[in-house]
Amino acid sequence: MIEIIATGPQNTVQDLGRPGHRHVGVASAGAMDNLALRTGNLMLNNAADAAALEVQTFPLTVRFAADGVIALTGADGRATLDGRELLPWWALPVKAGQQLEIRYPRQGARVYLCVAGGIDVPQVMGSRSTALRGGFGGLDGRPLQAGDNLAVGVAAALSIGPGGYGVQPPGVAMAEAFPLPADGSLPLRAIAAGEADWFGNDLPRFWAQSWKISPQSNRTGYRLSGEPIQPEHRSEMRSYGLVPGVVQVPPGGEPIVQLSDANTAGGYPKVAGVIEADLWRLGQAAIGSRIRFVEVTPREAIAAEVAVEGYLAGVRRLVERRL
Structure with a gap:
């Protein structure tokens, strides 16, 4: 279980979306940066479509009710765990009672908090993504609020030491294929x-x-x-x-x-x-x-x-x- 201690507006539960329903007027929703979500799920040996928290308004503070493993991907949200600074694009174990804070990013717009086992909210039309305009999916179809509690699914096998491990951000690993801005x-x-x-x-x-x-x-x-x-x-x-x-x-x-x-x-x-x-x-x-x-x-x-x-x-x- 993850308890939301503090959050800005528009932070939501997202997965890879719900394709196949546009013909009946249902948007796909899903992560704005699906590469960050896919990478975070891979790092935790999750299913590819496991749900995570998409954080786009800051700060977000959560408390973990049980031991687990998390991965932080996307923007560098200058995250801290019980006050200790964490690296982006990093997976690490967390203990029950520890508190994670994600702050305004140094660069980028959205941070993804992925958890081993995924965020366990009901599937609606094959997806756990929040559809804000439709008011369904995610947690009651709305942004997260202080006091919310989110269940976590059953984690798959993964061997990870106390220091965790990281991966190269895609912008670094694929610099040749994805050129950086030359003029701002x-x-x-x-x-x-x-x-x-x-x-x-x-x-x-x-x-x-x-x-x-x-x-x-x-x-x-x-x-x-x-x-x-x-x-x-x-x-x-x-x-x-x-x-x-x-x-x-x-x-x-x-x-x-x-x-x-x-x-x-x-x-x-x-x-x-x-x-x-x-x-x-x-x-x-x-x-x-x-x-x-x-x-x-x-x-x-x-x-x-x-x-x-x-x-x-x-x-x-x-x-x-x-x-």
């Missing part, structure tokens, strides 16, 4: 979408400029601030299905990138789609930071996905030596 803007690879050619002379500016993530952003989508782009002609569009990564352009001309709680349908013109392998980086982009879209081919998108799977395979080999 996070490069996000994207493929031109169905209505890209509607934007005519404005399209090069979409790709060239640096966009700022607006405060009017959330798990549904990031609104971007910059010099607006407008289609050369306006046409009535039928609604179409949406998935995370789709970049829409509403009448105001400032794009919206759909994210984990993406709407299931929409009718704004689509200018691009962020490749799936880069969505974890977008999930770690903080409000107020800047991004830049980089046009790539499907072949380049596949190469990025291969790099991600190679990273996870390396973590898996490391864990297998501890079984």
Whole structure:
């Protein structure tokens, strides 16, 4: 059992989401940085879809009611255990009564607290993820509150010493495949979408400029601030299905990138789609930071996905030596 001592708003239970229900209007939800969640679960020998805590408002303080093992992935939340500083991307044992605090990150936006056995809340439509707009999943379909108690599932076998062990953060391990910002803007690879050619002379500016993530952003989508782009002609569009990564352009001309709680349908013109392998980086982009879209081919998108799977395979080999 994990007791929530203190929390900010919008911290939730998330797993890899509930795909397969968009046709009935149910968004997938799930972790904004699913690579951090997948890595944390691998480090603990959990099932791939085990649920964890997604922490995006700080501080979060929890108390452990029983001995267990945890992993901290995602942003570096300057975590402490009974006042002792912990490293990010690290798995370690915890004792009953110990208190963990996760503070505002040095960089990045979201920290994942994974526990051996996973957070044990009821599955709804095949997932434990919290659907905030729908008010279901997770813990009663809502953000965590002080005084909440979360059950933990049965942990699988794992040999881990008192000091624990860590893995290289993906941004370090895959530096060649995922370039760091060169001008203060996070490069996000994207493929031109169905209505890209509607934007005519404005399209090069979409790709060239640096966009700022607006405060009017959330798990549904990031609104971007910059010099607006407008289609050369306006046409009535039928609604179409949406998935995370789709970049829409509403009448105001400032794009919206759909994210984990993406709407299931929409009718704004689509200018691009962020490749799936880069969505974890977008999930770690903080409000107020800047991004830049980089046009790539499907072949380049596949190469990025291969790099991600190679990273996870390396973590898996490391864990297998501890079984």
